[in-house]
Amino acid sequence: MWTLSEIAKHIDGVVHGDEQYEVTSIGTLQNSHSKQLSFLSNKKYKRYLADTGAGAVIVSNDMASFVVSNAIVVDDPYVAYAKAASFLNPRPEKLSGIHSSASVADDSSIHPTASIGAQVVIGSGVIIAENVVIGPGCVILDKVTVGESTRLIANITLCEAVKVGKRVIIHPGVVIGADGFGIANDKGKWINVPQIGSVQIGDDVDIGANTTIDRGAIDDTIIGDGVKLDNQIQVGHNTTIGTNTVIAGCVGIAGSTTIGKNCIIGGGAGLGGHLELVDGVMLTGMTMVTKSIKQAGSYSSGIPAEETHHWHKNVIRYRQMDKLTERVKQLEEFTQK
Amino acid sequence: MWTLSEIAKHIDGVVHGDEQYEVTSIGTLQNSHSKQLSFLSNKKYKRYLADTGAGAVIVSNDMASFVVSNAIVVDDPYVAYAKAASFLNPRPEKLSGIHSSASVADDSSIHPTASIGAQVVIGSGVIIAENVVIGPGCVILDKVTVGESTRLIANITLCEAVKVGKRVIIHPGVVIGADGFGIANDKGKWINVPQIGSVQIGDDVDIGANTTIDRGAIDDTIIGDGVKLDNQIQVGHNTTIGTNTVIAGCVGIAGSTTIGKNCIIGGGAGLGGHLELVDGVMLTGMTMVTKSIKQAGSYSSGIPAEETHHWHKNVIRYRQMDKLTERVKQLEEFTQK
Amino acid sequence: MWTLSEIAKHIDGVVHGDEQYEVTSIGTLQNSHSKQLSFLSNKKYKRYLADTGAGAVIVSNDMASFVVSNAIVVDDPYVAYAKAASFLNPRPEKLSGIHSSASVADDSSIHPTASIGAQVVIGSGVIIAENVVIGPGCVILDKVTVGESTRLIANITLCEAVKVGKRVIIHPGVVIGADGFGIANDKGKWINVPQIGSVQIGDDVDIGANTTIDRGAIDDTIIGDGVKLDNQIQVGHNTTIGTNTVIAGCVGIAGSTTIGKNCIIGGGAGLGGHLELVDGVMLTGMTMVTKSIKQAGSYSSGIPAEETHHWHKNVIRYRQMDKLTERVKQLEEFTQK
Secondary structure: OEEEEHHHHHHOOOOOOOOEEEEOOOOOOOOOOOOOEOOOOOOOHHOOOOOOOOOOOEEOOOHHHHHHOEEEOOOOHHHHHHHHHHHHHHOOOOEEEOOOOEEEOOOOOEEOOOOEEEEEEEEOEEEEEOOOOEEOOEOOOOOOEOOOOOOEOOEEEEOOOOEEEEOOEEEOOOOOEOOOOOEEEEEEEEEEEEOOOOOOOOOOOOEOOEEEEEEEOOEEEEEOOOOOOOOEEEEOOOOEEEEEEEEOOEEEEOOOOOEOOOOOEEEEEEEOOEEEEEEOEEEOOOEEEEOOOOOOOOEOOOOOOOOHHHHHHHHHHHHHHHHHHHHHHHHHHHHHH | EEHHHHHHHHOOOOOOOOOOEEEEEEOOOOOOOEEEEEEOHHHHHHEEEEOOOOOOOEEEEEHHHHHOOOOOOOOHHHHHHHHHHHOOOOOOOOOOOEEEOEEEEOOOOOOOEEEOOOOEEEEEOOOOOOOOOOOOOEEEEEOOOOOOOOEOOOEEEEEHHHEEEEOEEOOOEEEEEEOOOOEEEEEEEEEOOOOOOOEEEEOOOOOOOOOOOOOOOOOEEEEOOOOOOOOOEEEEOEEEEEOOOEEOOOEEEEEOOEEOOOEEOOOOEEEHHHHOOOOOOOOOOOOEOOOOOOOOEEOOOOOOEEEEHHHHHHHHHHOOOHHHHHHHHHHHHHHOO | OOEEEHHHHHHHEEEEEEOOOOEEEOOOOOOOOEEEEOOOOOOOHHHHHOOOOOEEEEHHHHHHHHHEEEEOOOOOHHHHHHHHHHHHHHHOOOEEOOOOOEEOOOOOOOOOOOEOOOOEEOOOOOOOOOOOOOOOEEOOOOOEEOOOOOEOOOEEEEEEOOOEEEEEOOOOOOOOEEOOOEEEEEOOEEEOOOOOEEEEEOOOEOOOOOOOEEOOOOOOOOOOOEEOOOOEEEEEOEEEEOOEEEOOOEEEOOOOEEEEHHHHHHOOOOOOOOEEEEEOEOOOOOOOOOOOEEOOEEEEOOOOOHHHHHHHHHHHHHOOOOHHHHHHHHHHHHHHO
């Protein structure tokens, strides 16, 4: 139970109404009860303000007069909600120590404040820093290092010599440091190119469930500080992702591509290999990138859904576009006679 | 070994031929031997009827006269084959009880008929109902509930407080309840929005290998009864999938999208966030959905493959389409003079 | 530490310079020091030859004169680099035997030279051949067979009765033999079609992280010898992939499709079900295949990224293409009057 005054202090806001009013949890405008704190960040939902059951609402200044219960007025309601939600939902403390069912190599170095979960495997030469949580079922292969306060939720694989920074969150099913896809054609037979680089994950990175980040062929694959990766992303070997770049789910990035800082990449986009995207590039969902992008800005491709029978027709027209252009050219020649 | 009479009874069919004929297994028309039961559901394969080695064939009434061995005549041969295959291939019984290598929290509640496999981890406050099978290597985090007769094959992760219904089948590598991709930009730095909702999986749901279903930001992500999900699907936070909807592999669904009942979504489709698809929508493979779909029916996008040199030309023409339209406009003006 | 002479012998090359010169590792032209061996395979990087710190460089004959340090001249520098890198980075030997934390069924057959890692689960009737490495956290379900010298890195699931060949490398998170996506609509309710086939993986196959290969409905799914699969590929049930075919990341292949030998499939491509691709087909990245391909050659689809405001315009024009074609037709009729 928290008073609005405590919460306002935490999120740098000002209470309009009863400062001593108490709430217990966060809710949406539509589904809250009187002991809940809600928020309005997208003005599309303004209409819910009048009827919300929430005992208090985080809003921007211009919305404060529409709140019928208590308000906490802030500059950025979405950021304030994020902070309030963290404040009201502290992560449960993990017990430090090594679970009896974990299998830990004798020559690994586990900080006494770290928590090593059930059925975990820790290889030789691994270094786990303070306050790290390695959740159940994770496999940490030899020579990996994990920086302080990083949390691996469960069933994650870190391959040999991967380096993970501080305050990183890694979700289940992630694989970091599997071999990059390097093959050479030796007279008709594919042979593997040994992948002798590794992966460096910066600080404050998030990595979503079942995302894969391959190790470098010679040099390392590099994920910059503050990068946020959603689920099921594939990062090829020797890719570099710049600081604070955000990538949505199901994106595939082929090898040796460099993505700048502060980029935002929509879900399902595909990036070819050996490309360079400068800082500040935005890609909408399912965009296909086959060339380097040298100027910041928003880029797109793909044709949105239409009814299947129209789609059939348009696909046929598309295939005849060359011919159509030719017909227009002939008309132009005719009219210029 | 089963007689055709027994099988016919089970699949609601009528034997034409020897009711006491015995078969041991199911086979395709092309590869069966005389102790096998086959089926014809797609009439494209009618030509295999004459030469099949199968001792009996499940067919619809109009095909019965083409069967040279024994026939079992049914209304829907594909459904009947599915039922016959289940009948001839009963799931092996799992021993109930907890494997000695599993790690189970003292305050979890495991029904005595449930089977908990090797190297499994079960967290605090977990409730496992009767006849549940938790296969080897699964990690079930705190406060999860799993309904009766649900089966988790192996190496699956259920995150905190996820609720799974009855008779659900979950394939290896699935992750349910990882944090949704919620971030807020706090003066140039991305901060995480705590994901305090959970996931509700209905009854009779199937979830394919390495599919991921994120927990909700505030309210829950909801998968309706009878939903069938193939492999490597990504379901974003606060998505709702309606009853009996079927989704093929590699589909990505961004957050807060609502999919109706009885939809069929083709492989590799991508759905943007905050959309609504009504009941009975069908999407062909790789369709890109950027707007809500308000009418039932079939929708498509994407241009199928062509030879690369044609593709190059068409892409160039596509980029000049604006100019081409302008040229046509000028011609029209000219001819109207 | 290896002499150039030793290395040249191994990679079938000729030393130009000091045969007794010693190197310790492989590096890129840009980042090498004097004790490193580098290579030039892509002539785009020729400009780095003059300034490289590498003590020796693998090159083709026509490049030898541009090397300022020592050279090893070979026919194919990329293949030679792959072989040299293998030679200089031998895989660490795994201790044979079964880790004390592994859970192994009594009636499985594990060759004494095999290595079974920590927290592994091996089911009933499993056969593991000589020199196989089953890394930590893997789950091998009943009746699986694994051929000699195959290596499973970690956290992999092989489902019942899957057959894996010799010298196969399987990366973490891979799932082989989960149920194919087979459902039948029984009066409005989807029922499962039992997937009673299995999966056969040939010899010398590589399978990338989090790739999934489903078991067949009746007959087996088949991956030919020498096939190389990257990460996060989905292979549907009863798919057949021919010898030496290479598939990049994030490709989805629907069920019952047959891919020929020596195909090269770019990342993110999608293949519909029940198709046939002949030998020697190449697909560029993100290509959408909806029909069989009957001639070898390169195929493509998809429109590459453009600035979002252009994209908007082109999408609108695309939707009007039918109308545009009509307008051109009318102009043609007019001019022919």
